[in-house]
Amino acid sequence: LDEPTxxxxxxxxxxxxxxxxxxxAQGRTVVLVTHKLREVLEGSDRVTVLRDGRVAARLVTSDTTADEIAAAMTGRAVELDRVHAPGAPGQAVLRVTGFSTDSVHDVDLTVRAGEIVGIAGVAGNGQSELVEALAGLRPVAAGQVTLQGDDVTHASAAERRVKGLAYVPEDRHAVGTAPAASVADNLAMGHHRTTLSARGLLPPAAVRAHARRLVERFGIKAATTEVPASALSGGNLQKLLIGRELAHDAPLLLVEQPTRGVDIGAIQNIHDQLIAYRDAGHAVLLVSAELSEIRGLADRVLVMYEGRVAASYSKEEADERTLGLAMAGAPVEATDMNPLT
Structure with missing residues (x-):
């Protein structure tokens, strides 16, 4: 089984x-591939850890710990499942009211400056469609979207960029990057009309310097910045995408599955970058399939079920059992339904 959950x-x-x-117990053999340490510890008898294409450790599950496995995966000690301190929310940056698309129904939500709002839900319950519509990639059927007080309900993706939106999509290959283009060109995307532009031209030296800065800041492993993005591993392509969008310094960041396919050490770095982005006064709307990620980063958590916001929880209320029940469609008390606060 490959990432079965x-x-x-x-x-x-x-x-x-x-x-x-x-x-x-019936004598069958199971081979499980997963990056979730809880599943490794609860679902295996023996563990083989791969790092950079080589076996880094062979462990007996009953004799090891999550910390030992994580250290074998990264080559260093890692602080696991860290819950970050809450932010200090300010004015509303994104406000969504009565919002509907073909698969999202009557959604209300607000994301404020200095706040991370997490969206949890089983895949296929409208989270991706909601974010795509907010980014301008999917038509809106009803409702209103305002960004920093401006109505962008029917604005194009480019117009939303200008208004102050950055976007990390779930599909880093087909949507987030141009695989045939170089690492440097991919890192320049979105910056080519602003910080890197000189009288309508892109000076090659400026593009290369910009790429080197982001490669170093986000630990992107590439032979050179001129190799095509398709030559990068999935984890390094994700670092490229995260780094490029954070560098826009936009008031609002929409981010889907920010650490999918990324090693544990890089996960910690990306989480720290998102928290620093929030603490710098930006608003972040986060969609993740990892409940530990949602609970560790989000100041508030919304749960989507069958295309609707089924529940809203504060950081303190959002324990795994409560979120899991809401994700499965269990009834929610009316007091929990408060996505705008």
Whole structure:
């Protein structure tokens, strides 16, 4: 099984691992590939850790810990499941009211400066469609979207960029980057009309210097900045995308699955960058399939179910069991339904 719990709630994942244990009890063999350490510890008897294409460790699950596995994965000690301190929200940057698309229904939400709002939900419940519509990539059927007080409901993606939006899409290959273009050119995208432009031209030296700065800042592993983006590993392509969008310094960042396919050490760096972005006074709308990521980063959490915001929780209320129940469609008390505060 390769990442079998990507579209499951925590309760459904527990049920799956119960089935796997019954299979091994019958003498069957299970090979599980996952980056989730809890699943490794709960669902395996032996662990093989790969790092940079080589075996970094062979461990007996009952004799190891999450910290030991993480150190083998990264080559250094890593602080796991860190919950960051809450931000200090200011004025509303993004305000969405009565918002609907073909698969999203009557959504209300607000994201304020200095705040990360997380969206949790089982894949396929409208999270991606909501963010794509907010980014200008999907038509709006009803409702209103304002960005820094300006109505951008029917604005193009380019117009929303100008108004102050940066976007990290879920699909880094087909949407987020141009695989055939160089690393330097990919890092220049979105900056080519602003900081890198000189009288309508792109000075090659400025493009290369910009690329070198972001490669160093975000630890992007590339032979040179002139190699095509398709030559990068999935994790390094994700670092490229995150780095490029954070460098826009936009008032609003929409970010989907920011650490998918990224090693544990890089995850910690990306989380720190997102928190620093928030603390600098920016607003962040975060979609993630990782509940530990949502709980660690978000100041408020919205849960989407069947295309609607089914529940809203503060950081203190958003424990894994509560989120898991809401993701599965369990009834929610009316007091929890407060996505605009």
């Amino acid at each position: 990507a579209v499951l709630t925590p309760a459904e994942a527990d049920t799956l691992f119960g089935v796997l244990k019954s299979l091994t």
